[in-house]
Amino acid sequence: MKISIIGTGYVGLVTGACLADIGNNVFCLDVDPRKIAILKEGGIPIYEPGLADVVQSNVEAGRLEFSTDIEASVAHGEVQFIAVGTPPDEDGSADLQYVLAAARNIGRYMESFKVVVDKSTVPVGTADKVSAVIREELEKRGRTDLGFSVVSNPEFLKEGAAVDDFMRPDRIVIGVADDENGRTALAAMRKLYSPFNRNHERTRVMDVRSAEFAKYAANAMLATRISFMNELANLADRVGADIESVRQGIGSDPRIGYSFLYAGTGYGGSCFPKDIQALTRIARDNGQTLRVLESVEAVNDEQKTVLTDKVFARFGADLSGRSFALWGLAFKPNTDDMREAPSRVVIGALLRAGARIVAHDPIAVTETRRVLALDFADAPVLLDQITYAKDPMTALEGADALVIVTEWKAYHSPNIERLKSTMKSPIVFDGRNLYEPAVMKAGGVTYHGIGRNSV
Known part of the structure; x- marks a missing residue:
């Protein structure tokens, strides 16, 4: 054809x-x-x-x-x-x-x-x-x-x-x-x-209108599952539960399943944020309020700050003189898409608090430079505080902590002994729950995940 x-x-x-x-x-x-x-x-x-x-x-x-x-x-x-x-x-x-x-x-x-x-x-x-x-x-x-x-x-x-x-x-x-x-x-x-x-x-x-609606409905459901798990993860941190165990406990129910039940730093990209906004706008134009989806969006916006909240809780609000390694820039692995990426919120908070960042991403560095120039148009001098490493381990040199934002495969199995010897202090803020807290603790690393026994 x-x-x-x-x-x-x-x-x-x-x-x-x-x-x-x-x-x-x-x-x-x-x-x-x-x-x-x-x-x-x-x-x-x-x-x-x-x-x-x-x-x-x-x-x-x-x-x-x-x-x-x-x-x-x-x-x-x-x-x-x-x-x-x-x-x-x-x-x-x-x-x-x-x-x-x-x-x-x-x-x-x-x-x-x-x-x-x-x-x-x-x-x-x-x-x-x-x-x-x-x-x-x-x-x-x-x-x-x-x-x-x-x-x-x-x-x-x-x-x-x-x-x-x-x-x-x-x-x-x-x-x-x-x-x-x-x-x-x-x-x-x-x-x-x-x-x-x-x-x-x-x-x-x-019919045509049902097909148009189906796309928004699909993305709304997936975004809802993400925000749902993120809210539960934040509660798990307060009560001492492990959200990964909870995920396995509920995901094994065939009525629920495992997909899109991972806690983290929130969703980004070109689809979920704009589609949720568009669907809630459609509802308002037709005299209805989609209360669940409005909450989904609010939860996601707040979730993007959870990782830096943990950093500030550990190091204080003034990060002057501190250096952080940051792994992962794109909103998800296998793309260079930085639209609504949680890393932009994390970088913004750390730089404005006076920190220096050495970042690594396998693909998205060029796109990151472009979008950060827009994000920091009001204070371009702050971008002097961020540099980019060619490999993940180089980014760790002299770092006060490692912040993980995107779950690229290259980050899944780090050499813990080398991580400890390379960093100034072996502290990991894991925004994607890549590692087991017990394994990191046994290796002498202070580990902060999302919803992983943080009481």
């Missing part, structure tokens, strides 16, 4: 590359000439394991191309995927300007029936707005004879495992209209996704 992907960001690039990999002819459009130039030269503007190989092999095979030519993009694909950004607006709602601009271009240039797929995460009712914009453009051209149908096909990709998630999906949600054009669109979508349904049917067909 001929497919057009509008937007070569995280979702668009993964979607385009993977659809090309199963044999489709994919045209990826972006209005950013710099990004297209990078892609044409064989570069990848984002970090995602395995993606570069998929892109390169399909470009070489002639199944994947990149361009800024809007008219050519519309002409190419019988299916037009809109995969542009929907950043949060000032009031927390999703900003649809890029989605509607893409829809307007489709209406402006289409010359045949189009299946228009909302792949971006969008509020309930967006498909109606997309349809109205396309229809308006067709009316301007006097081409109301041209048919189209807008489909909702939300993505459920995890950063760091997106290629595998796309190629081995647990479900494919398709929302279509209950009319003739909708049935035509559904047939096209079933054909497109048929390679993923050979072993068993993964497609879930529903």
